[in-house]
Amino acid sequence: MHTVDEFINGFMDELNFGRGVSLARSSRNDRYIALSKAVRQNLQARWMKTLARQYEQQAKSVAYLSAEYLLGRQLDNALLATGMTEVVEEGLGALGLTLDDLRGQETEPGLGNGGLGRLAACFVDSLATMSVPCIGYGIRYEYGIFRQEFEDGWQVEHSDRWLALGNPWEFPHPEHAVTVHFGGSTQTYTDENGRERTRWLPAWDVQGVPYNYMVPGYRNGRVNTLRLWSARATRAFDLRIFNAGDYVEAVRAQTFAENISKVLYPEDSTPQGKELRLQQQYFFVACSLRDQLENVLPKQFDLTKLPDRVIFQLNDTHPVIAVPELMRLLVDEKGMEWDDAWAITQKCFAYTCHTLLPEALEVWSAELLGKLLPRHLEIIYKINEIFLDEIRAAYPGDEIKLRRMSIITDHPERSVRMAYLATIAGSKVNGVAALHSQLLRDKVFPEFSAYWPDKFTNVTNGITPRRFLRLSNPGLSELITETLGDEGWVTDLDRLRELEPHADDPAFRERFRAVKAANKQTLAQVLVTRDSITLPTDVMYDVMVKRLHEYKRQTLKLLHIVTLYEQIISGKIAVEDVMPRAFLFGAKAAPGYRIAKEIIALINAVGKTINNDPQVQGRLTVAFPANYNVTLAERLIPAADLSEQISLAGKEASGTGNMKFALNGALTIGTDDGANVEIRELVGDDNFFLFGMLEPEVEATIAKGYSPVSVYESDPQLKATIDLIASGHFSDGDRNRFEPVVSNLLGEDRFLTLADYAAYLEAQKRVEAAYADPDDWSRKAILNVARCGFFSSDRSMVDYIDRIWHTPAITQ
Numbered sequence: 187m188h189t190v191d192e193f194i195n196g197f198m199d200e201l202n203f204g205r206g207v208s209l210a211r212s213s214r215n216d217r218y219i220a221l222s223k224a225v226r227q228n229l230q231a232r233w234m235k236t237l238a239r240q241y242e243q244q245a246k247s248v249a250y251l252s253a254e255y256l257l258g259r260q261l262d263n264a265l266l267a268t269g270m271t272e273v274v275e276e277g278l279g280a281l282g283l284t285l286d287d288l289r290g291q292e293t294e295p296g297l298g299n300g301g302l303g304r305l306a307a308c309f310v311d312s313l314a315t316m317s318v319p320c321i322g323y324g325i326r327y328e329y330g331i332f333r334q335e336f337e338d339g340w341q342v343e344h345s346d347r348w349l350a351l352g353n354p355w356e357f358p359h360p361e362h363a364v365t366v367h368f369g370g371s372t373q374t375y376t377d378e379n380g381r382e383r384t385r386w387l388p389a390w391d392v393q394g395v396p397y398n399y400m401v402p403g404y405r406n407g408r409v410n411t412l413r414l415w416s417a418r419a420t421r422a423f424d425l426r427i428f429n430a431g432d433y434v435e436a437v438r439a440q441t442f443a444e445n446i447s448k449v450l451y452p453e454d455s456t457p458q459g460k461e462l463r464l465q466q467q468y469f470f471v472a473c474s475l476r477d478q479l480e481n482v483l484p485k486q487f488d489l490t491k492l493p494d495r496v497i498f499q500l501n502d503t504h505p506v507i508a509v510p511e512l513m514r515l516l517v518d519e520k521g522m523e524w525d526d527a528w529a530i531t532q533k534c535f536a537y538t539c540h541t542l543l544p545e546a547l548e549v550w551s552a553e554l555l556g557k558l559l560p561r562h563l564e565i566i567y568k569i570n571e572i573f574l575d576e577i578r579a580a581y582p583g584d585e586i587k588l589r590r591m592s593i594i595t596d597h598p599e600r601s602v603r604m605a606y607l608a609t610i611a612g613s614k615v616n617g618v619a620a621l622h623s624q625l626l627r628d629k630v631f632p633e634f635s636a637y638w639p640d641k642f643t644n645v646t647n648g649i650t651p652r653r654f655l656r657l658s659n660p661g662l663s664e665l666i667t668e669t670l671g672d673e674g675w676v677t678d679l680d681r682l683r684e685l686e687p688h689a690d691d692p693a694f695r696e697r698f699r700a701v702k703a704a705n706k707q708t709l710a711q712v713l714v715t716r717d718s719i720t721l722p723t724d725v726m727y728d729v730m731v732k733r734l735h736e737y738k739r740q741t742l743k744l745l746h747i748v749t750l751y752e753q754i755i756s757g758k759i760a761v762e763d764v765m766p767r768a769f770l771f772g773a774k775a776a777p778g779y780r781i782a783k784e785i786i787a788l789i790n791a792v793g794k795t796i797n798n799d800p801q802v803q804g805r806l807t808v809a810f811p812a813n814y815n816v817t818l819a820e821r822l823i824p825a826a827d828l829s830e831q832i833s834l835a836g837k838e839a840s841g842t843g844n845m846k847f848a849l850n851g852a853l854t855i856g857t858d859d860g861a862n863v864e865i866r867e868l869v870g871d872d873n874f875f876l877f878g879m880l881e882p883e884v885e886a887t888i889a890k891g892y893s894p895v896s897v898y899e900s901d902p903q904l905k906a907t908i909d910l911i912a913s914g915h916f917s918d919g920d921r922n923r924f925e926p927v928v929s930n931l932l933g934e935d936r937f938l939t940l941a942d943y944a945a946y947l948e949a950q951k952r953v954e955a956a957y958a959d960p961d962d963w964s965r966k967a968i969l970n971v972a973r974c975g976f977f978s979s980d981r982s983m984v985d986y987i988d989r990i991w992h993t994p995a996i997t998q
């Protein structure tokens with residue numbers, strides 16, 4: 187399908203015979219689906235070829251186990267990968283249609299919460315582009331991340347019916363469904379060779395139906411697979427009840443089974459220990475392991491060679507139940523000796539930790555685990571017992587160490603520490619940025635890293651330059667390609683270094699600024715139609731988009747805005763002396779996270795007051811479009827001048843938004859946290875606005891006994907700012923309205939917002955001074971682009987391959 191005519195034929199076939207409609211009678215959805223199917227045809231041959239090659243070469247592959255994939259829209263990515271955009275534009279044009287209109291019809295698959303899920307999507311993109319065999323495994327949630335709306339500024343959640351109009355990007359394979367068991371009990375018995383064995387007698391089961399998605403490499407003819415599992419009731423289950431004559435109960439049972447893949451848990455970073463979530467976790471890893479052993483590997487495969495063929499990467503603790511599952515398969519089902527099975531298991535897993543918040547490390551109650559997965563609990567106990575014997579021998583008499591390293595903890599109730607299980611089982615444990623990996627070693631797993639110093643490593647996160655530069659920022663991409671002479675940078679992002687000398691070229695800066703200005707125009711148009719938000723386009727765009735979390739400190743940004751506003755209305759500064767800015771927010775709060783929702787309401791209330799106050803009009807604008815998602819990110823990031831990365835030092839594992847902004851030519855105002863550290867090192871101190879306490883200072887401040895109220899009392903501007911919020915100025919005089927946020931700040935301030943306030947204001951002054959010199963600002967911004975090639979997820983993949991996976995690329 188390389189010519190316009192071929193495309194038109196393919197499209198019309200899909201429309202007429204796939205959708206059963208004529209062009210004249212087709213809906214926009216018909217046309218979008220026909221278009222997607224015509225485009226995907228181009229990928230399918232490559233897909234089959236890729237799989238065949240992989241099979242022939244018996245290549246080792248990565249099985250990426252992730253409960254989340256935040257994919258973003260598929261159509262544009264498929265067009266980019268196949269290089270079909272122009273042909274399609276022309277073909278549609280000949281039919282009186284536009285690509286722009288049809289791409290708007292796609293609902294993005296929001297099968298993830300935030301950075302962790304988006305990272306998984308970037309990684310599979312990079313592996314496909316690098317011709318490394320990989321299969322991504324996850325869950326096909328019927329409802330992805332909720333759709334956020336604001337009612338009176340308050341977040342309300344609506345279900346995300348992303349599949350309602352049909353999904354042209356998936357290939358269901360019900361004939362390859364696998365059965366997964368739950369509950370029941372275990373039984374020991376003696377086998378024919380006189381060996382003592384255990385079998386699991388489960389109580390109920392469900393089927394996992396695989397849905398395959400194509401993961402196209404960038405113009406390299408390769409397409410990897412993402413396999414998402416959907417739960418459905420097993421026949422046996424229904425039949426028993428149908429036969430008992432209870433039709434209604436049978437249908438209800440079906441719903442019960444299908445609930446497993448119904449909805450994504452909307453918690454980001456801080457999971458809830460709910461039974462359904464454990465069911466989801468076991469469901470998808472059990473399906474995936476079975477798929478590997480029974481469908482992907484050749485029949486009669488010698489399982490002692492498993493580590494030569496597959497590495498299961500555990501994306502955080504969510505899939506860690508795969509460890510006892512593999513042990514169960516090898517020992518109970520394949521009859522292997524425990525020690526042999528354990529040796530294989532230890533080589534087949536590696537674990538990525540994505541957090542530093544203690545409350546985010548998953549812990550499952552032993553009671554719940556035992557009820558749902560009795561055999562797995564026994565296996566975990568045995569792994570722990572053998573491990574603790576080893577530790578006892580290494581550190582005789584050290585009971586404290588044993589308790590600290592045990593997978594099982596007894597407080598506050600007997601439970602299983604999944605991160606420890608993953609650390610003990612995994613061949614490697616990695617953090618996601620240099621600072622994070624160091625803090626993991628020193629603070630989260632100190633005993634483990636002392637015992638196994640070589641097990642711990644770092645792989646700094648990355649982002650795919652295909653989606654987050656080439657697709658989302660066509661203007662800058664064109665400028666780069668023109669300047670570098672070819673498009674090689676799209677798969678070799680280090681080449682952006684060649685832009686450096688151009689940072690000093692006034693003509694280049696001018697063009698660079700023109701791109702940014704055009705991106706602001708585009709964003710402003712999007713926000714008018716999407717949200718009825720009107721933005722000035724000739725001001726600085728100061729952007730903070732990420733999940734709403736106290737540690738990320740959206741309130742610090744808010745205090746800055748209220749401070750500027752307070753200074754104007756109280757006459758401390760003349761409005762003309764304030765640098766014009768638009769403050770843009772995007773953030774979803776977990777539905778049960780009360781204070782986060784209060785903060786959203788406060789941002790909206792402050793925005794409403796400021797935007798309607800004639801005293802500041804045109805100077806300060808606050809915009810908070812609802813339902814921030816990948817599609818909106820692709821518009822917001824290229825338009826940003828200033829990127830807000832202001833988490834409390836030592837709390838943000840990495841951040842990946844920070845990388846996207848810098849790569850698109852925004853300057854960062856940020857703390858010394860996560861990957862900000864590496865961004866600053868690479869772009870240079872002069873091109874980054876650093877502020878705030880360093881991680882050891884944070885520790886020291888807390889150790890001394892931090893008192894937010896005394897910071898408030900000793901800083902008159904901070905006091906005036908908080909008092910303005912407390913006075914009811916943003917809530918029609920209602921002083922109680924934002925009391926929860928105010929008292930949270932003054933009473934507890936867990937993330938030291940007030941302690942960093944003065945430093946943040948001072949850094950914002952530096953920002954203003956720098957922005958006042960457009961030429962110099964552009965120079966800094968260009969250097970950010972030029973020096974951020976390191977943050978390509980292709981580089982992250984090289985690091986994973988070298989340090990953890992050892993999976994070579996396959997040859998065509």
Ligand code: NBG
Nearest residue numbers: 301302455540618839840841842
């Ligand atoms: C998040 C971290 C981010 C990081 C992403 C991807 C979780 C548990 N962790 O800092 O908070 O960038 O993971 O690694 O969602």
